[in-house]
Every structure is written in C-alpha cells, then in structure tokens.
Amino acid sequence: MERRNFIRNSLAFLAPTMIGGNAIHILQDHPLLNTAMLATSTTDKVLVIIQLSGGNDGLNTVIPLSEYRNYQNARSNIAIPEDKVLKLTGNSATGIHPSMTAMQNLFSDGKLNIVQSVGYPQPSFSHFRATDIWMSGSDSNEYLNTGWAGRFLNYEFPGYPDAYPSPENPDPLAIQIGSLSTLTCQGPVVNMSLSVSDPSSFYNLIDGTNASVSNTNSGYELSFLRGIAKQTNLYTTRIKNASDRVTKQVAYPNNSLANQLKIVARLIKGGLQTKVYMVNYGGFDTHSGQVVASDTTTGAHANLLKVLSDAIVAFQSDLSGLEIEDRVIGMTYSEFGRRIQSNASGGTDHGAAAPLFLFGKNVRGGVFGNNPNIPASVTVNDNVPYQYDFRTIYATILQNWFCVSNTGETEILTKQYPVLPLINASVCGINDTSSTFAKDALIYNYPNPFSNFTKVEFKTAGGHTLLQLLDGAGTVIRVLVEANYNYAGMNSFSLYSNGLVPGVYYLRLQNETKVFVKAIIKM
Numbered sequence: 001m002e003r004r005n006f007i008r009n010s011l012a013f014l015a016p017t018m019i020g021g022n023a024i025h026i027l028q029d030h031p032l033l034n035t036a037m038l039a040t041s042t043t044d045k046v047l048v049i050i051q052l053s054g055g056n057d058g059l060n061t062v063i064p065l066s067e068y069r070n071y072q073n074a075r076s077n078i079a080i081p082e083d084k085v086l087k088l089t090g091n092s093a094t095g096i097h098p099s100m101t102a103m104q105n106l107f108s109d110g111k112l113n114i115v116q117s118v119g120y121p122q123p124s125f126s127h128f129r130a131t132d133i134w135m136s137g138s139d140s141n142e143y144l145n146t147g148w149a150g151r152f153l154n155y156e157f158p159g160y161p162d163a164y165p166s167p168e169n170p171d172p173l174a175i176q177i178g179s180l181s182t183l184t185c186q187g188p189v190v191n192m193s194l195s196v197s198d199p200s201s202f203y204n205l206i207d208g209t210n211a212s213v214s215n216t217n218s219g220y221e222l223s224f225l226r227g228i229a230k231q232t233n234l235y236t237t238r239i240k241n242a243s244d245r246v247t248k249q250v251a252y253p254n255n256s257l258a259n260q261l262k263i264v265a266r267l268i269k270g271g272l273q274t275k276v277y278m279v280n281y282g283g284f285d286t287h288s289g290q291v292v293a294s295d296t297t298t299g300a301h302a303n304l305l306k307v308l309s310d311a312i313v314a315f316q317s318d319l320s321g322l323e324i325e326d327r328v329i330g331m332t333y334s335e336f337g338r339r340i341q342s343n344a345s346g347g348t349d350h351g352a353a354a355p356l357f358l359f360g361k362n363v364r365g366g367v368f369g370n371n372p373n374i375p376a377s378v379t380v381n382d383n384v385p386y387q388y389d390f391r392t393i394y395a396t397i398l399q400n401w402f403c404v405s406n407t408g409e410t411e412i413l414t415k416q417y418p419v420l421p422l423i424n425a426s427v428c429g430i431n432d433t434s435s436t437f438a439k440d441a442l443i444y445n446y447p448n449p450f451s452n453f454t455k456v457e458f459k460t461a462g463g464h465t466l467l468q469l470l471d472g473a474g475t476v477i478r479v480l481v482e483a484n485y486n487y488a489g490m491n492s493f494s495l496y497s498n499g500l501v502p503g504v505y506y507l508r509l510q511n512e513t514k515v516f517v518k519a520i521i522k523m
Contacts, residue, residue, distance in 0.1 A: 045401050045427065046268055048277045048315075048330040049184070050257070052308070054284030055127065056334040057301060058354030058384065061100075062114055064371035066093040074378050075342035078291045088114075094367050098297045099306040102313035103357075111316060112359050113422050116369030117517070118393065119353030119386030121468075121476035123336060127285070127350075130335040135183035137391055137413055148394055149174070149276060150187040151412045152404070160187070165234050172235045174276040175267065177260045184278065242270030250318045257281040258311035265315055269322040275402075281308065284334055288345035308332070312359055320361075329360035329401060329423065331393070340374060340382045352474030353386035356393060362401075362424040373519040375504045383474035385506040387515045392417045403428035418513045442516060443467075443509050445495070449521035456493045456507060460485050463512045467493060470506040480507075497522055 060078065063085045064071055072079040085095035089108045096104060096114075106112040122140040124130045133140055137148030146154075153160070153173060165171065174185055246266045252258040260279040267274065283304055291299035312330065319325035337354025353372075372384040395417040398404040410416050444457045458467055458481075467481035480493050500522045507518045 044273075044327055046275055046277065046328045047397060047401065048261070048264055048279070048328060050308075050312075050330060050332045051182075051278070051280045052284050052304075052332055052334040053131075053280060053282035054286070054334070055130075055336045055338060055350055056284045056304075056354055057286060057290065057348045058117075058337040058351075059340065059372070060290070060301060060348075061097055061305060062116070062355040063095045063097070064093070064374065065095050066371050067374045070374040070376050070378075073376070074340050074374060075348070077293070077344075077346055078296055078342045078348070080296055084297050088367065091367050094371055097302065097305045099302040100309040103309040106313050106316060106359060107365060110365035111361055111363065112357065112365055113363045114367045115356045115358065115388060115393065115420075115422065116367065117353040117372055117384055117387035118333075118356040118390050119336070119384075119474065120389050120391075121386070123352040123383070123386070123474055125336065125350040125352075127335055132183055134333060134335055134390060136186075137394055145186065146188050147182070147184040147186045148391075148413065149184050152398060152402070153185075154187050154189075155404075155408055155412055165238075169273070170234075171238050171273040173274065174278065175239075175264075175272075175274050176278040176280075177263055182278070185276070238272065239267065242267050242272045245270040246322070250314060250321055252314045252318070253307070253310045255307045255311060257307055258314055261311055261315040262318070265318040265322060265324075268319075268328060269324050281311075286338070286347045287343070287349060288347040290342075290347040293346060312357075316359060325361045329358060329362055329397075331359075331397070332357040333390070337384055339380065340372075340378045340384060341380050343380070349380070352383040354384065356390070358393075358422055362427060364422055364424060368420065368422060369515060370517065373506065373517055375519050375521070378504065379472065382472040382504060385470045385474040385508060385517055387508070387517050388420070389417060392420055392513075393422070396420045396422050400425040400428055400430060418510075420513050443507050443518045445507065445518070445520055449523045450495075450497065451523045452497050454495050454497075454520065456480070456495050457490055458493070458507075458509050459490050460488060460511045461514070462486060462488045464510075465491075466508075466510040468508045468510075469495070470508055472504045472506075474506075476508075 059071065059075070060080060063080055065082070065085060068082050072082075080097060084098045086098055086100060086104045087095050088104065094114070096107075103112055107114075120133065120140060124133060124140050129140075132138070132143075135147050136144040137151075138144040157169075157173070160173065164173075176182070176185070243263075243266055246269050249262060249265065252262045257279065264277045264279065267277075281304075283300070286301050289299065290301045291297075312332075315330070316325065319328055333356055334354060336351055338348035338351040340351070342348050369387045375382070391413055395409050395413060396419045398409050398412060399406070399419050400423040404412065406416070442459045445454045447454055456467070458465075462485045464484050465481060466479070468476050469478040469480055471477050480495065481491075485491070502522050505520050505522060507520055509516045509518075
C-alpha cells in the first residue's frame with residue numbers, strides 16, 4: 001500500500017470532542033455518511049443506527065406466542081412465562097419481553113416496526129466476521145473493505161474530503177458517539193472515522209501551521225494531516241455551537257445508551273446537517289446467566305432490553321418535544337441471534353437470524369413477517385432460519401428514506417434487493433399503499449414428515465419467486481426454484497431427499513416482498 005493511502009486509512013479516529021462526558025467521533029470521509037448527512041442530499045432526513053454488540057437473543061426479545069409450547073420446550077430454563085409476555089396491540093401471535101414496557105407503548109402508538117428473522121443465506125457465527133458482513137453489506141463468502149453506508153455517501157458525494165467543509169456542506173458527514181469507528185462508514189478512499197486520543201496536543205502541534213512542505217512522501221503526509229486537523233477544528237466548532245443552541249430536553253434514564261441518544265437529539269435540533277448517527281450498546285453475548293433461574297423475566301438479558309427500550313422511547317419523546325421527529329428514523333441491529341435451544345448454563349449460544357427494530361414517526365408500525373417456526377423437537381445446533389435478508393432493510397432505507405434511485409441502490413449494495421413496506425415512502429414521493437401485514441404467500445408439502453420424497457406446492461402472486469431449502473442451522477443448502485412468473489397461482493416442486501440426513505429443514509418462499517417459512521422433517 002502507498003504511504004499516503006496507509007496514512008489515510010490507518011488514522012482510526014479524528015480528534016473527539018466531548019459533550020456530556022461522551023466522546024463524539026467525527027466520521028469525516030465515509031461515503032455512506034456523506035450521502036446521508038449533507039445538505040446536498042435530496043432530503044433532510046436522518047438515520048440513527050443502534051448496534052447491539054454481542055448477538056442479541058431474538059427469541060427472548062420477541063416471543064412467538066403462536067409457537068409458545070415448542071418455544072418453552074426448547075428453552076425451559078430461560079423461557080419467559082406466557083402470562084408475563086407483553087402483548088402487542090392488534091397482534092395476538094407475538095409478544096415482547098416484559099422489561100420492554102416502554103417499547104410496548106411505542107408499538108401501540110404506531111412508531112415501532114418489528115421485522116422478524118432478519119439474516120442472510122449462509123450465516124457466520126463469528127462475532128467479527130458476522131459484524132463485518134452486516135457493516136459492509138456483503139455476502140458471507142465475499143469480503144468487502146468498504147461499508148454499505150460508506151458506498152452510499154460516496155455515490156452521493158464523490159471526491160470527499162477535498163473542499164470539505166464548505167458553505168454548502170459545513171457539517172460532519174456522519175457522527176459516531178461513544179465508540180470507535182466501524183466498517184459501516186468506510187469509504188473507497190478514506191476511513192471516515194478519524195480520531196486522536198489526545199486532541200489538545202494534536203491541535204497544538206499543527207493548528208495554525210501554514211508553512212510549506214517538501215515535495216516528498218513525508219511532506220504529502222504532513223500536508224494531509226494539517227488539512228484534516230483544520231477540518232476537524234471547523235467541525236468541532238460546528239458541533240459545539242449546535243449543542244449550545246439546545247437548552248431544554250426531556251428526562252432521559254441514566255444509562256450509556258440513553259446518554260448517547262440524548263446527544264444525537266441535541267445535535268439534530270441544534271441545526272447540524274449530519275444525516276447518519278451511530279451509537280453502540282454492548283453486552284449481548286449471553287452464553288451463561290442470561291436469566292435469573294428463579295425468575296426468568298429478570299437477569300442480564302432483561303436488564304439489557306430495559307436499557308434499550310427505555311432509551312429509545314426517551315429519545316423518541318425528545319424528538320417529539322423538539323419538533324424534529326418527522327426527520328428521524330432509527331434502526332437496531334445485532335451481528336446475529338442465538339440458537340433455538342438454550343444451553344445448560346442458563347444462556348444461549350451463537351445463532352443465525354433475529355428480529356430487527358425500526359422506530360420513528362415515519363415507520364409503518366407493526367410486526368412484519370411471521371413468527372419463527374419452531375419444531376417440536378430441536379437440537380443444540382438448530383437455528384431460526386432467515387426470512388428477510390438484512391440488505392432488504394438497507395435497500396428500503398436507501399430508497400424510501402434517503403430517496404436513492406433503483407440504479408443507485410444497485411450500485412451501493414452491489415445487487416438489487418426488494419424494498420419492503422416498512423417506511424412511509426411518501427417522504428420520497430412514492431405512493432406505496434401495500435400492507436405491512438400481507439401474509440398470503442403459502443407453502444404446502446405432503447407428506448411431512450417425509451422419507452424419500454415430498455411434493456411442495458407453493459402460491460405465487462406472480463413476479464420474482466424464490467424457493468429455497470435451508471438446513472436446521474439456517475443455512476441455504478439448495479435453491480429449488482428461482483423464476484419470474486407472468487401469472488398468479490399455485491405451482492409445485494418435487495423435493496427428493498438425496499443427500500439429506502434425517503432432521504429438521506425449512507422451506508423459504510419469497511415472492512417479491514412477501515416471505516413465508518415452513519418447517520419440514522426428513523425421517
């Protein structure tokens with residue numbers, strides 16, 4: 001690697017400023033951040049990303065009441081008692097953890113969207129690799145050195161960081177609070193998240209230095225560092241001024257996530273044109289002691305979910321009081337979920353798909369997708385199969401929130417993904433009246449259980465139709481059907497058991513944006 005590229009890509013952080021005791025890292029050269037945050041973007045909308053580090057247990061977060069008997073059998077030592085599960089307005093089949101009363105109210109207000117079983121075809125169970133996949137938007141067998149958000153910003157604002165900030169774009173492209181920079185905002189040229197551990201000494205060293213530099217590699221590097229430092233000082237001043245403009249906010253709970261979100265609300269109201277904010281909350285790697293044995297509604301996981309729920313609802317209330325909630329949506333994600341069956345240590349091991357939350361005034365509140373299909377008998381290796389590819393969430397945000405075109409979305413995500421009816425798309429002038437709760441895509445198979453052969457019948461409304469076979473771990477092992485149908489109706493496929501060992505499998509049907517997953521058993 002050339003020395004100048006090494007300098008650009010290895011400066012992991014730009015000098016952080018402090019607000020309310022929290023370090024704010026300025027993500028300066030991230031393409032995703034550029035597109036989402038600058039005034040030249042086609043909208044003034046803001047995305048807040050909450051990373052739940054460690055792999056959140058989705059089955060104890062969003063409880064499948066329609067599958068409760070099998071759920072309880074699979075995890076009897078950690079299952080939430082059925083009468084303690086918080087009910088959701090208009091949905092008797094699904095509930096949420098009893099510590100999430102604040103988010104229950106947010107759901108009732110139509111400002112919370114629960115997307116079921118979000119994942120991807122060949123899941124990784126490594127924290128590091130799975131996190132990279134989510135942040136880069138790659139396939140599991142593909143290694144990208146840019147982030148999905150970075151590519152988005154690069155698409156919208158090619159050439160950054162030259163000539164930034166400017167009168168038209170005076171603010172940071174993205175801001176990450178309380179954590180290191182991540183791959184999410186890595187652009188094709190420069191890492192957007194730059195920092196120095198001791199900002200005062202860094203500024204004192206080069207602030208105001210305008211002397212000429214030699215025409216050498218070292219001279220170039222010094223010139224680059226001086227330019228970044230000057231840019232950082234200008235951004236820091238903008239952040240401080242924005243923060244000072246807001247003098248009254250709602251009361252937030254006293255926890256690290258709430259403290260981060262309080263700063264985000266303050267900066268948005270204070271006038272920053274920044275489009276993407278990233279915050280992080282960890283501790284979700286619950287291999288043991290996930291619950292208190294005498295009361296499974298309490299314990300480590302319950303505490304984590306209460307912090308998440310209370311912080312998000314305080315943030316949403318603050319946005320409303322500050323009269324900016326029309327401009328902001330939030331998204332949570334975790335690198336993976338946990339296994340269906342609990343372990344003997346009162347915890348859960350690394351799994352595959354898990355629910356994802358979208359929140360805000362402009363989300364189309366409700367539960368999107370079906371409850372995970374939990375077999376009557378599961379093993380320690382069985383996983384929740386994915387219904388929705390996580391990149392369909394990114395595609396929906398790009399097109400229906402940031403108003404990116406179909407062509408732009410394909411360039412950013414490297415391929416086309418369905419756009420789901422999760423966000424009020426009228427903000428981008430899109431007339432989308434499709435129902436969030438459509439569930440008329442169906443699969444039947446007979447016999448089930450089967451030995452040598454089963455006939456699969458599936459219903460399609462026409463258009464792109466994908467039928468996949470997943471194993472118990474949630475990995476796609478066969479693509480049975482992938483076709484564009486010119487008609488609506490029933491179709492069939494003959495599934496032979498060649499190469500299939502006895503156990504639980506899943507049929508996954510995707511017809512445009514509709515998804516249905518069905519468990520089948522090979523004898």
